[in-house]
Ligand code: PRP
């Protein structure tokens with residue numbers, strides 16, 4: 001699992017335990033998704049390229065560094081939406097490009113229903129945001145959309161991954177690193193991650 005990074009950070013582990021708790025209400029759930037996303041954002045962007053700049057401080061001119069790459073955040077609707085604010089707090093000028101996908105309940109295959117990407121890419125690195133990497137169908141479909149758009153530097157940032165989804169991503173897109181807060185045990189017969197946290201979209205939006 002060379003390109004799979006599972007955060008060892010105790011703050012993430014603590015917040016994730018509250019997120020998993022069936023008693024956590026939507027308001028708290030949304031707060032936790034945003035906070036964990038922000039912490040993962042810090043880890044997932046550690047290798048972004050910078051460019052040197054000269055900055056005039058009150059005392060002297062100094063050589064400093066600024067981000068070189070234009071960042072696109074790509075939340076997969078709906079559940080990925082809740083991760084955007086956590087990233088935006090750290091990179092407020094990132095563009096946000098939504099991709100709408102839902103899993104067909106019977107086949108578990110992703111069905112695309114929203115994509116307004118312009119013809120030419122406007123960013124050079126895309127961070128796909130989705131709390132759950134279950135079968136991996138939604139994540140791999142989104143990577144394919146972004147590669148067709150013309151972006152080659154892509155990362156996936158999620159909260160919980162299942163071994164099945166990680167394996168699919170690694171088989172189909174070994175060039176896309178995966179950042180997670182945890183890897184869980186398995187998928188159940190309905191494609192839910194076990195132990196997981198249930199339906200990430202429903203728990204955020206109160207639609208369970
Ligand atoms: C969930 C989740 C992912 C997808 C993961 O979305 O947010 O997008 O399932 O499953 P996969 O790895 O098997 O594709 P869902 O289809 O429930 O839509 P929602 O976010 O609108 O609730």
Ligand code: URA
Pocket residue numbers: 079132134191192193194196197198199200201
């Ligand atoms: N989508 C979710 O929201 N939860 C799961 O466990 C799997 C897919």
